Amino acid sequence: MSNNNKAAVLAKAEQICLNHNVKLTAKRKNVLEVLLDSNKPLSAYDIVDIYRTNHQEALAPMSVYRMLDILSKLPLVHKLSSENKYLACSHITCDHDHELPQFLICKSCGKVAEKGIQSNVVNALQNSIKQADFQLINSQIELQCLCNDCANADE
Template identity: 35%
Template sequence: MAEAAMRETALREAEAACQRRGATLTPLRRQVLGLVLEAEAPVGAYALLDRLKMSRPGAAPPTVYRALDFLLEQGLIHKLERLNAYVGCTDAGHAEGHGHHHPHQFLICRRCGTTVEITDHGVAHAIEAAARRAGFAVASATVEIEGECARCASA
């Protein structure tokens, strides 16, 4: 029950953050965000569509993709390119007015799929410095690190 309460709190906070920015977390967008938040691992758009169809039989891929685009734009979720999947942002409150420009890295377990978002400013600074040396201005960076989680390593 604690997870459901935490998810509901996250949804209320997301709604309030959108309102402060002049955006609307529609019931559909809220539902898609809820599905991303309740997923135990990064979740793909078509898996979200399958779950969404349980309550919205007419849902189609564009429905999910538009909602995901909005949630990304609002800084409420992240897209993991390697997995082509989505996860809720563990620090969505950071995004006030600046999307996902906070440093974020993901640790992805190859065995069980567990994904953990971390925020290491040192990694972000190193990427920015290396990019500057190459004459490149970083707009955003997502670092995806594959390996083995502690639970799988001990098994």
């Protein structure tokens, strides 16, 4: 991510935090920057290591988990439950309402794409769940895929 884009994302993240009465502390901002700079999802321990290298300061993993929890509730960060890893939301600077996210995860290289799910698909899923006498707890969808680069490399 270019420095101009990152500055715009961080400025918008600060505004989102203000709108939710949450302070974007220097450490939270630095954790978000680690995720913005990464081209793949990171575990909390990956973030601890990168943070130590980039900022010459140690963070406890539990502190990172707390920061990620706060950032994910806004939502500036997403947790991939299937991977137990985190990534920055790809729509932080958007000014429109977002569709429910689905994550396409390449099982070969770890690349992730965040795509919105159309409301009619979400409604159909919710109806199907209700008809099965279940209640939806988490609507995030994570699909295991192969990105085109990895798929083409296998040919």
